[in-house]
Amino acid sequence: MNAPWQPPAGERPAFVSTQPTTGILIDRVRKVYSARKSSAEVVALDDISLTVPKGSILGVIGRSGAGKSTLIRLINGLDKPSSGRVVVNGVEITALSERDLRTARRSIGMVFQHFNLLSSRTAFGNVALPLEIAGTPKAEIEKRVLPLLDMVGLADKRDRYPAELSGGQKQRVGIARALATEPSVLLSDEATSALDPETTDQILELLKQINRDLHLTILFITHEMAVVKALADRVAVIEGGRIVEDGATFDVFATPRHEVTRRFVSSVTGSGAPDWLLEKLQPHQPPGGQAVLRITFKGSDANQPLLSRVSRDLGVNLNILSGQVEMIAGHPFGTLIVSLDAAPEVLRQVIAQLSAGNNLVEQLGYVA
Amino acid sequence: MSPELIRMIASSTLDTLYMVGLAGLFGTLIGLPLGIFLATSQAGELFAAPIANRLIGVVVNATRSTPFIILVVAIVPLTRLIAGTSIGTAAATVPLTIAAIPFIARVIEAAIREVDHGLIEAARAFGASPLQIVRKVLLPEAMPAVTMALTLTIVSLLGYSAMVGAVGGGGLGDLGIRYGYQRFMPEVMLTVVLVLIALVQGVQTLGDTLARKLDKRRIRRH
Numbered sequence: 001m002n003a004p005w006q007p008p009a010g011e012r013p014a015f016v017s018t019q020p021t022t023g024i025l026i027d028r029v030r031k032v033y034s035a036r037k038s039s040a041e042v043v044a045l046d047d048i049s050l051t052v053p054k055g056s057i058l059g060v061i062g063r064s065g066a067g068k069s070t071l072i073r074l075i076n077g078l079d080k081p082s083s084g085r086v087v088v089n090g091v092e093i094t095a096l097s098e099r100d101l102r103t104a105r106r107s108i109g110m111v112f113q114h115f116n117l118l119s120s121r122t123a124f125g126n127v128a129l130p131l132e133i134a135g136t137p138k139a140e141i142e143k144r145v146l147p148l149l150d151m152v153g154l155a156d157k158r159d160r161y162p163a164e165l166s167g168g169q170k171q172r173v174g175i176a177r178a179l180a181t182e183p184s185v186l187l188s189d190e191a192t193s194a195l196d197p198e199t200t201d202q203i204l205e206l207l208k209q210i211n212r213d214l215h216l217t218i219l220f221i222t223h224e225m226a227v228v229k230a231l232a233d234r235v236a237v238i239e240g241g242r243i244v245e246d247g248a249t250f251d252v253f254a255t256p257r258h259e260v261t262r263r264f265v266s267s268v269t270g271s272g273a274p275d276w277l278l279e280k281l282q283p284h285q286p287p288g289g290q291a292v293l294r295i296t297f298k299g300s301d302a303n304q305p306l307l308s309r310v311s312r313d314l315g316v317n318l319n320i321l322s323g324q325v326e327m328i329a330g331h332p333f334g335t336l337i338v339s340l341d342a343a344p345e346v347l348r349q350v351i352a353q354l355s356a357g358n359n360l361v362e363q364l365g366y367v368a
Numbered sequence: 369m370s371p372e373l374i375r376m377i378a379s380s381t382l383d384t385l386y387m388v389g390l391a392g393l394f395g396t397l398i399g400l401p402l403g404i405f406l407a408t409s410q411a412g413e414l415f416a417a418p419i420a421n422r423l424i425g426v427v428v429n430a431t432r433s434t435p436f437i438i439l440v441v442a443i444v445p446l447t448r449l450i451a452g453t454s455i456g457t458a459a460a461t462v463p464l465t466i467a468a469i470p471f472i473a474r475v476i477e478a479a480i481r482e483v484d485h486g487l488i489e490a491a492r493a494f495g496a497s498p499l500q501i502v503r504k505v506l507l508p509e510a511m512p513a514v515t516m517a518l519t520l521t522i523v524s525l526l527g528y529s530a531m532v533g534a535v536g537g538g539g540l541g542d543l544g545i546r547y548g549y550q551r552f553m554p555e556v557m558l559t560v561v562l563v564l565i566a567l568v569q570g571v572q573t574l575g576d577t578l579a580r581k582l583d584k585r586r587i588r589r590h
């Protein structure tokens with residue numbers, strides 16, 4: 001049953017990867033919830049195709065009701081698509097019987113927004129649960145659970161019940177539990193949505209470390225672009241049950257194409273100018289006024305001290321008025337708004353120099 | 369009170385405990401699986417069998433809505449079949465058990481339905497079979513509620529067992545009727561009531577303590 005999935009001869013669509021390097025393959029998946037008495041039919045997922053290479057991290061972002069949870073539940077077969085295929089590590093999940101599915105699920109770990117820990121079991125007992133389910137002998141369970149608790153930094157909490165743990169600690173138990181059966185794929189449904197920002201960062205760091213150390217394929221869903229930015233190699237934007245945009249995380253951030261993506265991106269990069277500045281902007285240069293430029297960084301080399309070089313070369317002073325520049329996938333990304341006092345000729349040169357690489361420079365106007 | 373009376377009260381108390389204990393035991397043996405089934409067999413659930421769920425639900429409701437005294441009389445043939453007689457302590461256990469089964473089934477169903485659905489989802493995601501989910505998730509998580517439910521059952525059975533006394537069942541109720549009421553010995557009546565109160569208090573306290581011990585949802589104070 002666990003034979004690697006092969007598409008039937010003669011129907012091998014170009015985008016279906018049959019590479020052994022494919023961790024998760026979602027192939028033209030549709031999910032329709034049929035109409036009930038009072039509610040109409042819902043097309044929760046509409047022709048979704050996605051590939052997650054082994055060992056990489058895909059973030060799926062979308063607004064509430066976009067179909068994220070529906071999608072993730074198809075990957076471990078908690079639900080069946082109306083049509084289309086799901087293949088995980090070469091095993092066609094959508095073709096398995098319920099019984100084989102249970103075995104297959106051991107190689108797919110899952111982390112939940114609300115942790116879903118058993119209140120009647122300690123941290124140890126919760127991590128042990130998937131192993132007990134798999135019929136692992138007791139001695140073996142002990143040998144596996146302790147290193148896992150250690151890895152998530154909870155070795156000293158092994159005998160604590162969930163009620164005695166903080167949200168972040170509960171999620172660490174959840175992550176250790178998801179890894180108990182040594183899966184090759186980890187699914188995460190809003191794993192950090194119930195946590196505060198600092199705890200979120202710690203959990204994301206842990207997930208990254210797990211991805212690195214265990215070479216785990218991770219597919220996570222979220223409604224926060226900040227989480228995508230921190231964790232994902234690639235991102236898919238889902239809206240109304242369709243993938244409206246996907247690509248390398250940096251590219252999607254740098255050049256969002258879809259309206260929904262733009263809104264998500266601006267939620268973390270703050271690409272607009274602050275209100276106080278917009279109020280002061282004038283279209284023409286007042287006497288003694290300064291030109292205002294917006295520089296959008298899109299991944300040019302961070303090692304070049306661009307601003308200081310421009311100011312040195314052209315003998316101008318650049319005042320930083322506002323800005324937010326972050327590293328995404330190792331490249332600077334964000335916007336910077338500067339003002340400078342320069343003659344039109346010099347200003348042109350400044351703009352030309354700042355536009356090096358992928359940067360986008362726009363003149364917003366002048367301030368007095 | 370004469371030593372004779374004290375001996376009678378002691379033996380009636382034992383009879384009551386015996387009836388309630390047996391009815392509680394057999395009621396649980398049958399009612400627990402029924403309750404689990406009722407809680408997990410609606411459409412889309414673990415052991416989805418909506419029609420069986422409906423049928424059992426109807427039988428359970430019918431039994432529960434039959435007044436106990438009428439149930440006792442109505443099942444006399446069954447009682448004779450099982451206990452060999454329709455009079456006495458052993459015989460009284462039969463209607464008590466029959467009454468306990470649907471009661472237990474419903475309170476267990478309620479206890480199990482209280483378990484967070486996310487836990488079932490998680491267990492499924494880890495490859496648990498429906499039976500494993502019942503054994504490893506639903507029952508352990510519902511244990512505090514199940515304990516409270518069984519406590520409630522035992523307390524109700526103590527009340528019912530006093531009632532079977534009226535129809536020749538034996539136990540404290542029987543003693544109260546025969547001596548306290550028919551021979552007009554108010555001190556016997558009073559003692560019977562006091563013993564019943566003490567039993568109910570004892571069972572309730574025991575159940576509460578056990579349920580609290582089992583409940584790990586609250587933070588332990590050290």
Ligand SMILES: Nc1ncnc2c1ncn2[C@@H]1O[C@H](COP(=O)(O)OP(=O)(O)OP(=O)(O)O)[C@@H](O)[C@H]1O
Pocket residue numbers: 033042043044062063064065066067068069070071223
């Ligand atoms: N069992 C179901 N029956 C009918 N409709 C459903 C069912 N599950 C989900 N849906 C519908 O499918 C759509 C997608 O739901 P889904 O839970 O996947 O959204 P989501 O992106 O996870 O949202 P959120 O961020 O709020 O969790 C919604 O319109 C929802 O109402």
Ligand SMILES: [Mg+2]
Pocket residue numbers: 068069070
């Ligand atoms: Mg969701």
